Amino acid sequence: MLLSIDEFLWALRRDGFAVSTAQAIDVARACALVGFERRAALRDAIGAVVVDRAADIRRYHAAFDRFFAPEGAHVGDLWARLRERGFSASELSALRDLLAAAAERSGVSGDAIGFQALAGTAGELDRALQSAGIARALAPMTSSLQVGFFAQRVMDQLGVPAVASALRRIRSALEEALGEDRGRALAEALGAELERMRHRVREHVTLSLRRFEGEEPAAPGRMDVPFASLGEGEMEEVRRAVRALSERLRGAERVRRRRARRGRIDPHRTLRRSLQTGGVPFHPARRARRRDKPRLMVLCDVSDSVRVAARFMLEFVCAAQDLFDRTRSFVFVSELAETTELFSAMPTGSALEHIQRGEVVSRAHNSNYGRVLSAFEQRYGRDVDRRVTLVILGDGRTNYFADQAEVVRRLRDRARALLWLCPEGPGAWGTGDSAMLRYAAASTKVLVARTARELETAAREVVARRA
Structure with a gap:
């Protein structure tokens, strides 16, 4: 039963539930407490550990019923599954010897993984699919049209073609060792197992793409949905989350300033002062830390391809201006315009509407990063110094114009940091008209901001650069 529970947890992971090792241990303890006699009690005990949101309970119940149905998943390794099909111990022993010889003959580590995945449990295949090497192989995937190509790439990396070739070779050996009928039946069962493994690989690749696109049912809220997929109601929810983040950061800044006014304890002065009291430091001496308050300059691409991300970034900048000594904001498409005075003269929402309507910079043209970067360096380059954190938000798609990545490099060398x-x-960098690989090499750091949660992480990184 412990093996069955382990396989069920891997089935839940395939369905999008996040089950940690600690949760798996708690599930085993819960099962030991409630026993396996009452189906409903077992289902609820496991669910109490692995289900984090009420909205996922129905999906969890469906997964439980599907797995533990009489015709549900086959639990155990290859040999257990073949025993369920009616093959005897002597027949499986002959097959084991043939597979071991085939795996030894291949002599390639990737092929060995394929043989282990075929002979192991479903959980072992899942662990192989979640390895770092498979994740790197799937990183460039960006479209559902690529699922077949990347599924084949993963199969090659696991050694599935070598396993298929070995099974074709041992078919005749099985017929010779077990007789034509039993050998053919065992070979067909192995073919069904191999097809099951291929199906699981394709399923894993499809699920990985859905996670990348934010369409996975288990995504924990709107913060993890890509900006391009947000509806109007969802955008308002994310907008509130961005404002809440700004308030939290401002609160942390007020605490930091209050502590800074007290100053840090100066160990040397405290020890010298303690000589007056026989070496007992009754009166700690403090030292005020003087530090220039850093400045922030933000350039946002407001073209159609990134307008939603730019809107949230500009809202964050406006809401958290007191985190920096001075904040200057710029927007661009093909031309560059400063919006610092615009945001100070009117509410944030109204200023953003002006930008969206194209009243600040024309949105009728394609992005021209080279022209914008050169214009920024020429007009405002002298204002960039070691106190300035420079932030550029954009997808780096130049529409095949010059990218001027050397301008980014020069600005990075002048600034405190260029993010x-x-x-x-x-996975999309360097494809088509993307110059992000060159921009990444010229920047201090590139932060991916496809979702509100990733934008929150990026915003915290921007604030952390003040220290």
């Missing part, structure tokens, strides 16, 4: 926030994942 690039990109609303596209690394």
Whole structure:
């Protein structure tokens, strides 16, 4: 039963539930307490550990019923599944010897993984699919049209073609050792197992793409949905989350300032002062830490491809201006315009509407990063110094114009830090008209900001650069 529970937890992971090792241990303890006699009690005990949201209970119940149905998942390794099909111990022993010889003959580590995945439990295949090497192989995938190609790439990495070739070779050996009928039946059962493994690989690749696109049912809220997929109601929810983040950061800044006014304890002065009291430091001496308050300059691409991400970033900048000594904001498409005075003269929402209507910079043209970066360096480059954190938000798609990545490099050398926030994942960098690989090399750091949660992480990184 412990093996069955382990396989069920891996089935839940495939369905999108996040089950940690600690939770798996708690599930085993819960099962030991409630026993396996009452189905409903067992289902509820496991659910109490692995289900975090009420909205997921129905989906969890469906997964439980599907797994533990009489025709549900086959639990155990290859040999247990073949025993369920009616093959005897002597027949499985002959097969084991043939598979061991085939695996030894291949002599390649990747092929060995394929043989282990075929012969192991479903959980072992899942662990192989979640390895770092498979994750790197799937990183460039960006479209559902690529699922077949990347599924084949994963199969090659696991050694599935070598396993298929070995099974074709041992078919005749099985017929010779077990007789034509039993050998053919065992070979067909192995073919069904191999097809099951291929199906699981394709399923894993499809699920990975859905996670990348934010369409996975288990996504924990709107903060993890890509900006391009947000509806109007969802955008308002994310907007409130961005404002709440700004308030939290401002609160942390007030605490930091209050502590800074007290100053840090100066150990040397405290020890010298303690000589008056026989070496007992009754009166700690403090030292005020003087530090220039850093400045922030933000350039946001407001073209259609990144306008939602830019809107949230500009809202964050406006809401958290007191975190920096001076905050200057700029927007661009093909031309560059400063919006610092615009945001100080009117409410944030109204200023953003002006930008969205194209009243600040024309949105009728395609993005021209090279022209904008050169214009920024020429007009405002002298204002960039070691107190300035420069943030650029854009997808780096130049529409095949010059990228002027050397301008980014020069600005980075002048600034405290140059952070690039990109609303596209690394898998899309360098494809088509993307110059993000060159911009990434020229920047201090690139932060992916496809979702509100990733934008929150990026915003915290921007604030952390003040220290």
